[in-house]
Amino acid sequence: MSPSPHSVRATPGSASIPSLIRTRVRAAVRRPARLTPEEAGARALTLRLCSLLLQYPDAELTAAHPALTTTVATLPPSPATEELTAFTGWLTAQEPDALERHYVEMFDLRRRSGLYLTYYLHGDTRRRGMALLTLGQRYRAAGWDTDGGELPDHLPVVLEFAALCGPGAGEAPLRQHRRGLELIHRALTDADSPYRHVLGALLTLLPPPTEADRAAVDQLIAEGPPNEDVGLDPYGTYGQGEFAPPGAFVPPPPAPPTRIPTHPTSRTEGPR
Numbered sequence: 001m002s003p004s005p006h007s008v009r010a011t012p013g014s015a016s017i018p019s020l021i022r023t024r025v026r027a028a029v030r031r032p033a034r035l036t037p038e039e040a041g042a043r044a045l046t047l048r049l050c051s052l053l054l055q056y057p058d059a060e061l062t063a064a065h066p067a068l069t070t071t072v073a074t075l076p077p078s079p080a081t082e083e084l085t086a087f088t089g090w091l092t093a094q095e096p097d098a099l100e101r102h103y104v105e106m107f108d109l110r111r112r113s114g115l116y117l118t119y120y121l122h123g124d125t126r127r128r129g130m131a132l133l134t135l136g137q138r139y140r141a142a143g144w145d146t147d148g149g150e151l152p153d154h155l156p157v158v159l160e161f162a163a164l165c166g167p168g169a170g171e172a173p174l175r176q177h178r179r180g181l182e183l184i185h186r187a188l189t190d191a192d193s194p195y196r197h198v199l200g201a202l203l204t205l206l207p208p209p210t211e212a213d214r215a216a217v218d219q220l221i222a223e224g225p226p227n228e229d230v231g232l233d234p235y236g237t238y239g240q241g242e243f244a245p246p247g248a249f250v251p252p253p254p255a256p257p258t259r260i261p262t263h264p265t266s267r268t269e270g271p272r
Contacts, residue, residue: 035167040167042076043205044166045075045163046078046080046081046084046201046205047160047162047163047202047205048159048160048163049068049071049072049084050084050156050159050198050201051156051157051163052068052156053068053084053087053088053091053198054107054115054155054156054159054195055156056100057099057100057103062096062099065091065092066092068088068091069091069092072088078204079204080201080202080204080205081201083197084197084198087195087197087198087201090194090197091194102193103195106188106191106193106195110187110191111224112183112187112221113184113187113193113195114184115154115155115156115184116151116153116154117154117155117158117173118135118153119153120177120179120180120183120184120220120225121180121225122225122226123225123226123227124227125226131153132151132152135152135153135173136152138161138169138172139152139161142161142165142169144161144164144165153177155181155184158173158174158177159174159202162174171205171206174206175206178206178207178209179209179213179216179220181199181202181203181206182213182217183217183220185200185203186217186221
């Protein structure tokens with residue numbers, strides 16, 4: 001009896017039905033659910049707020065704190081909103097000098113909580129240069145010019161791109177660097193820094209970490225990022241779990257001051 005034209009037959013080398021199902025499940029986990037226009041707008045605003053709140057707190061950004069706090073209050077209730085509300089409550093109570101010192105300590109002097117994402121994936125290797133180039137090409141292909149004020153993997157830049165281009169292609173770099181974001185969040189939590197709330201808000205928007213993600217973060221904490229031995233000692237952990245001895249990391253020069261829009265919901269151009 002000949003097989004029904006609607007029957008499914010496995011052929012040598014073809015994917016099995018279970019593997020096809022697993023592929024579809026993985027794709028569904030990576031792909032955000034279809035959003036209403038209101039949900040998409042709130043998501044983009046949340047990403048833009050995270051971008052602004054993770055930038056260096058210069059005088060212009062400090063002056064915008066009341067507007068940023070008011071904008072957070074307009075967000076619909078969500079875990080991300082709760083995190084941002086906790087952060088802005090702390091932020092508005094800080095003296096500018098103390099806030100600047102805390103920011104530098106958390107993001108410029110600690111490798112485990114630096115904001116340059118490709119470092120966690122590629123370390124100080126040639127692959128990092130290619131990753132930066134690819135990320136810049138992604139921005140240009142989408143018609144977005146960052147003006148070269150920061151490296152393309154600086155988290156506030158990546159967040160602004162995600163806000164502009166949406167959950168699919170726009171948020172792809174965030175999903176790619178999920179493990180680095182987890183590490184930054186863990187480092188900020190260990191340091192009891194309120195900036196952990198901003199990373200926490202961001203992580204609520206991404207797919208939950210897998211067991212492989214958690215294991216990779218644990219390994220990254222223990223061993224540090226990849227490294228090419230070009231006259232340098234391999235990375236280990238030192239002191240308070242840092243990847244290099246204190247003082248060994250020379251942070252990049254700061255970008256020019258950030259330009260904050262008059263209305264926080266309008267489009268920003270990323271760090272300048």
